[in-house]
Amino acid sequence: MIQIVIEPAQFEYDVQSLVQAFYPGRPFKVNQEVSNFFRKLTIRFLENQIMAELADEQGVLFQESVSCDCAHFQGKSRREIKNVLKQVVYGLLCKDTKKTLAWGTLTGIRPAKIPEMMLREGMKEAEIRRFMKETYLISDQKADLVMEIAKTQEKLLSAIPYENGYSLYVGIPFCPTTCLYCSFTSYPMKLYEKKFDAYLDAVTRELRFLGKKLQGRTLNSVYIGGGTPTTLHAGQLDRLIKEIKENFDFKEVREFTVEAGRPDSITKEKLCVLKQNGVGRISINPQTMNQGTLDLIGRKHSVWQVREAFFLARECGMDNINMDFIVGLPQEDETMVRHSMEEVQALKPDSLTIHAMAVKRASRLRMNPEKYAGLKLQNDEAMMALTADYAAKMGMFPYYLYRQKNMAGNQENVGYAREGCEGIYNILMMGDYQDVFAVGAGAVTKLLSKDRREGTRIETLKNVDLYIERIDEMIERKAKVL
DSSP, X not given: OEXXXXXXXXXXXXXXXXXXXXXXXXXXXXSSOOSSOSEEEEEEEOSSEEEEEEEETTEEEEEEEEEOSHHHHTTOOHHHHHHHHHHXXXXXXXXXXXXXXXXXXXXXXXXXXXXXXXXXXXXXHHHXXXXXXXXXXXXXXXXXXXXXXXXXXXXXXXXXXXXXXXXXXXXXXXXXSOOTTOOSSXXXXXXXXXXXXXXXXXXXXXHHHHHHHTTTSEEEEEEEEESOGGGSOHHHHHHHHHHHHHHSOXXXXXXXXXXXXXXXXXXXXXXXXXXXXXXXXXXXXXXXXXXXXXXXXXXXXXXXXXXXXXXXXXXTTOOOEEEEEEETOTTOOHHHHHHHHHHHHHHOOSEEEEEEOBOOTTSHHHHOHHHHTTOOOOOOHHHHHHHHHHHHHTTOEEEEEEOOTTBGGGOOEEEEEXXXXXXXXXXXXXXXXXXXXXXXXXOEEEEEOTTSSOEEEEEOOSOHHHHHHTHHXXXXXXXXXX
């Protein structure tokens, strides 16, 4: 157990995220009494300094402090104070663990957003790099990555009038099975198949409400995600897409994506429905091309089905196919990751999303630690670099990036694409470039402030039955804000 004591408590989330990055998997408590602790981190804001110390049960191991004189804090924002505090804590944790982090003190979801906003403010690239390294202590490799992505996104978005536009997300929270690591809102298809139509009835009501409210605004991208949207039957998919198109103006839509996801949910009939309704981009997500891993994590499809689904999509005219992979899956090593990359290189998809394994609190992997304690989750810089090398061999470049808590190896998720096949919705949503209106169980609408630094979230109930039952309340939640 790690005990964190911090006064005042306003920076506790920032500190605990950094602690988790250095001691992955260790439980912790903040401002609570702990017996038999492994480490105790104490942070106090005194009259003229920030003091931090790290101790074990035998006593103090390391101490750091920063003067709180005018040069440091007078007139400084919370963000600036937080950055100094995290540098102090980072120094302690580096000394204790004898390691550094490639992402330095950065623990937020959108690291590329920082250089992107600086570019828009007119700062020079060299100045931004220096700021990123001095303020957040990130490695040269990560500085190169975020700068490349920031410049790529700036170029891509210059052709899209997104400032006054919005994106639409429609959530279909059903899957053939629930993966070992998953905590998304997803319900087993076999148990909920009889409720698909009732769910679509509720979604339709949300879509019709939003369609009226958003008349006159420009829709830039549409994303049907999940779960696995292709668990719906072909007729139900057709019904859903037609409902979206009847209620929203598609004249300026730059991208329409459906996450096909599981290969075992894909049929020729469903692909034809998507193609005929103008869906231009799909995602087929094997996560790994190692059959033993697929069996272990609870995906009931084969590697052969992945290939068959991909070729079937090509046969149906899909010319913008993304594939998702996870690095750090249980029991996978670098050789197995290399095998997956060799397999995907042979398929020649149009884009590739590489996720670093993140152990979510609500996943079976996290909720049953005794059962899965022996599983090894391996990830590091070399394994992520391996995937980047294969993406480059396939003619792809990185175009978006985000991070999550509890990621194996403290790495990141990166989207790679061939030119012209970038996921526009991914950029707009993950970079907080515009409002995203979301419908469906567990879907979160996010409305941004003018400076894009803050947002208002409107959430819907995650439980499918309650979502259907209380759809009027879900609509009212949006109505109050809109």
